[in-house]
Amino acid sequence: MFVFFRDLDRRWIFLAMFLAIAIPLLIGIRFPEEPSQMVRNVYQEIDQLEEGADILLAFDFDPASQGELQPMAAAFTRHCALKKHKLYFMTLWPTGVPMIEQNIRILTTEFPEYKYGTDYVNLGYKPGMEVVIQSIVSEGNLQELFTTDNAGTSLKSHPMTEKLGDILKMNLIVNVSAGTPGAKEWVQYAATPFNLNMVAGTTGVGAPALYPYIPKQLRGILGAIKAAAEYEQAMIEKFPDLKENKDAQEGLRRMGPQLVAHLLIIGLIVVGNIIFFVDRRRGTTS
Amino acid sequence: MNRSTIISMLLILLGGGFLIFRTSTGRMGQSYARVIQINAEDSLQKQLEDLDDKIAQQTDKQSKASQDIKASRDRLEQRINSVKGQSWETRTLVAPRHRGEENVDFNWPMTIGLWVSAFGMIAILSFLFQDNILYKISEAILIGVSAAYAMVLGFWDGIVGILFVKLTPGIVRETVIPATPLEAEPNWIYLVPLILSGMLLMRLSPTGNWIARWPLAFFIGLTAGFRLVGFLEADFVHQIQATIVPLVVLEADDTINFGATLKNILTVLTVFCVLIYFFFSIEHEGVVGGIAKLGIGFLMITFGAGFGYTVMGRIALIAERMSVLFDDWLWLIDPTAKRLGLF
Numbered sequence: 001m002f003v004f005f006r007d008l009d010r011r012w013i014f015l016a017m018f019l020a021i022a023i024p025l026l027i028g029i030r031f032p033e034e035p036s037q038m039v040r041n042v043y044q045e046i047d048q049l050e051e052g053a054d055i056l057l058a059f060d061f062d063p064a065s066q067g068e069l070q071p072m073a074a075a076f077t078r079h080c081a082l083k084k085h086k087l088y089f090m091t092l093w094p095t096g097v098p099m100i101e102q103n104i105r106i107l108t109t110e111f112p113e114y115k116y117g118t119d120y121v122n123l124g125y126k127p128g129m130e131v132v133i134q135s136i137v138s139e140g141n142l143q144e145l146f147t148t149d150n151a152g153t154s155l156k157s158h159p160m161t162e163k164l165g166d167i168l169k170m171n172l173i174v175n176v177s178a179g180t181p182g183a184k185e186w187v188q189y190a191a192t193p194f195n196l197n198m199v200a201g202t203t204g205v206g207a208p209a210l211y212p213y214i215p216k217q218l219r220g221i222l223g224a225i226k227a228a229a230e231y232e233q234a235m236i237e238k239f240p241d242l243k244e245n246k247d248a249q250e251g252l253r254r255m256g257p258q259l260v261a262h263l264l265i266i267g268l269i270v271v272g273n274i275i276f277f278v279d280r281r282r283g284t285t286s
Numbered sequence: 287m288n289r290s291t292i293i294s295m296l297l298i299l300l301g302g303g304f305l306i307f308r309t310s311t312g313r314m315g316q317s318y319a320r321v322i323q324i325n326a327e328d329s330l331q332k333q334l335e336d337l338d339d340k341i342a343q344q345t346d347k348q349s350k351a352s353q354d355i356k357a358s359r360d361r362l363e364q365r366i367n368s369v370k371g372q373s374w375e376t377r378t379l380v381a382p383r384h385r386g387e388e389n390v391d392f393n394w395p396m397t398i399g400l401w402v403s404a405f406g407m408i409a410i411l412s413f414l415f416q417d418n419i420l421y422k423i424s425e426a427i428l429i430g431v432s433a434a435y436a437m438v439l440g441f442w443d444g445i446v447g448i449l450f451v452k453l454t455p456g457i458v459r460e461t462v463i464p465a466t467p468l469e470a471e472p473n474w475i476y477l478v479p480l481i482l483s484g485m486l487l488m489r490l491s492p493t494g495n496w497i498a499r500w501p502l503a504f505f506i507g508l509t510a511g512f513r514l515v516g517f518l519e520a521d522f523v524h525q526i527q528a529t530i531v532p533l534v535v536l537e538a539d540d541t542i543n544f545g546a547t548l549k550n551i552l553t554v555l556t557v558f559c560v561l562i563y564f565f566f567s568i569e570h571e572g573v574v575g576g577i578a579k580l581g582i583g584f585l586m587i588t589f590g591a592g593f594g595y596t597v598m599g600r601i602a603l604i605a606e607r608m609s610v611l612f613d614d615w616l617w618l619i620d621p622t623a624k625r626l627g628l629f
């Protein structure tokens with residue numbers, strides 16, 4: 001048995017991981033979620049705003065990280081729409097535009113009363129990384145950089161953007177970030193120097209680097225899929241109708257495979273350590 | 287034949303057989319789209335009505351805003367005649383449960399796209415078994431498509447959308463971006479980035495590639511200066527401020543808040559120990575060595591938390607890809623009721 005595990009081909013571990021994820025997905029295992037204090041803090045930031053508040057949704061992620069970030073981006077979009085806030089979408093990632101469009105589809109299908117140009121606008125992508133952030137926090141500079149929206153329509157022709165000069169009037173910045181430029185840059189060039197309210201959703205890899213900014217520079221963060229699932233649960237508690245909306249439970253559904261896969265990894269770490277220590281005692285470590 | 291080849295062959299045969307069976311029974315991998323007919327004249331007419339509403343709402347008819355709206359309305363009215371009789375179709379992806387509804391058709395391009403993405407995914411994942419030609423092809427396609435997409439977007443949003451709009455607003459308005467503001471005047475300061483960009487391309491020249499060093503030096507200097515300010519304020523000053531906290535937190539009634547007190551002590555202790563670990567001017571021996579060891583411990587806890595988060599992230603990514611394969615392609619699960627009654 002010991003020799004079997006010590007010399008195990010790594011491809012068996014890949015197969016075990018495949019099964020640990022595939023079986024819960026196929027069976028549809030779900031577990032109850034309890035929103036943590038951090039998730040509740042982020043939730044409150046959107047929930048406490050008065051109806052019609054201006055929210056900048058900066059979606060700085062791409063298809064490579066959509067598995068991790070799309071559930072929280074969708075939850076943010078849905079929550080803002082349920083609270084009837086005005087939404088300004090933008091991205092600093094060239095491949096972020098389809099991510100915005102994916103979330104705008106939530107508005108067009110689930111919230112038909114939401115009108116483009118009046119309730120939400122897609123500012124699209126602008127190259128320049130953090131320099132773009134620096135530019136649009138400067139007074140009256142936004143329309144210098146964004147002359148049109150993503151579809152090529154003048155911002156002056158939309159009621160919600162015709163007089164928009166900068167993003168300082170935003171009640172909240174919601175950033176969903178997969179790397180650079182992302183939440184860190186928004187904190188550095190917008191939230192900190194101009195004392196803007198900001199919350200962020202990030203990948204698991206990026207979350208630890210953002211914790212030091214909480215709570216002064218960043219009101220809170222959603223770290224990876226677990227936080228997205230908790231956020232969805234918090235929304236269901238407040239808006240029970242969402243229980244019937246299966247699209248609004250993407251994060252909750254993903255927690256089944258997460259749990260089983262984590263148990264497998266913990267098991268493998270334990271087995272690996274036992275093998276390591278036994279090998280060391282026998283003096284056979286290579 | 288070695289064992290790896292036999293297993294590969296077996297997997298391909300089993301997988302292929304399953305796909306042929308499912309496809310022949312029409313129970314997987316189909317995409318449907320809703321076809322919407324757009325009439326250009328109707329669309330412009332609607333925009334015209336919206337502008338009429340806006341003009342009616344304006345209180346000061348002589349204001350610049352009113353004049354701008356009127357000018358937009360006049361331009362739109364002139365365009366209506368030129369688009370008479372023009373129409374086109376748009377297709378929006380819909381869930382397969384909508385098939386059979388009016389204007390919902392089986393869509394070949396989207397179906398092919400779905401199959402290509404599914405095979406691309408399997409080809410990339412096949413690397414876990416062993417390196418192979420399918421993996422290499424898929425990897426090259428992925429990188430090529432991403433780079434091309436970013437380049438096209440960068441050209442239209444950066445070079446055309448910013449640079450040309452600033453330098454030649456009239457030409458851009460007449461040719462590619464009709465929404466360019468009428469009042470926009472050429473801003474010649476943007477010649478500087480244009481020249482610097484041109485100089486950057488000199489790197490490709492066999493003789494004058496030294497010219498590219500000047501814009502590079504400019505960009506590096508600019509970026510360093512720009513980032514320094516951001517880091518100084520957000521990461522240096524504010525992070526030091528966040529560490530200067532009371533070590534005993536008192537409630538309003540002068541009782542000790544033990545939770546907050548412990549948190550603050552831990553914050554200060556962690557920062558101190560980790561800083562000592564990175565302070566190499568003193569030998570890490572005795573008390574200093576002990577504190578430095580504690581610092582390593584705190585760092586290990588941080589890395590452990592980071593590793594845990596990373597594992598969660600990677601599992602989330604593979605779970606989402608599998609979900610796409612099982613749901614959108616193979617139709618084995620239907621968590622969002624996309625195909626009610628179809629299988």
